Amino acid sequence: MSTKTGFSIVRSLRYLHALLGWLATLFVIAIGVNSFVLTTYTVDGHSMEPTLKNGEHLGVSLLTYDLFRPQLGDVVIVTYAGDPTVHFVKRIEGIPGDMVQYQGEPLPLGPSQYFVVGDNRDHSTDSRVFGPVNRSQILGKVVFPFSLKNGDPGPPSQ
Known part of the structure; x- marks a missing residue:
């Protein structure tokens, strides 16, 4: 595996991790709004x-x-x-x-x-x-x- 391919995979995994973090945050906010607001x-x-x-x-x-x-x-x-x-x-x-x-x-x-x-x-x-x-x-x-x-x-x- 080339360094360039490895770097792309790591970058993609970081992006996916950040995206999942944002989605989880939005989900928690939506539950809070639905429960209290x-x-x-x-x-x-x-x-x-x-x-x-x-x-x-x-x-x-x-x-x-x-x-x-x-x-x-x-x-x-x-x-x-x-x-x-x-x-x-x-x-x-x-x-x-x-x-x-x-x-x-x-x-x-x-x-x-x-x-x-x-x-x-x-x-x-x-x-x-x-x-x-x-x-x-x-x-x-x-x-x-x-x-x-x-x-x-x-x-x-x-």
Whole structure:
């Protein structure tokens, strides 16, 4: 084997080693971003139609509500109090301090309570059924649906 060929092999191996190092670093960063900053969620059901469709993929910010409070109109991912492995996508319709209607009665929301509902009111199990959710049940804010072409049309008119 000539010195020139040996040098090329060593250089190629160094390049491959550096490339694998960069790929491993990018992989770790992607896992970190997915775990702590941004994740994906798939809509399961029709409770948010026409805004979000069954099977639609969503980008969800896990960091937004560490920096800011949830706001009226935000579309959020919420865990069900009875089973934290069950997630819902809903819109915030009541924030702490608001007075909302719950099962036909006025209900003041406490300092960490939110009232969440689906945009498809006739086909949504939401705070009108299970009551307000605590701030700790709000996992993140939907920042973009992958397939929504015309933007969020907002909640349906009442």
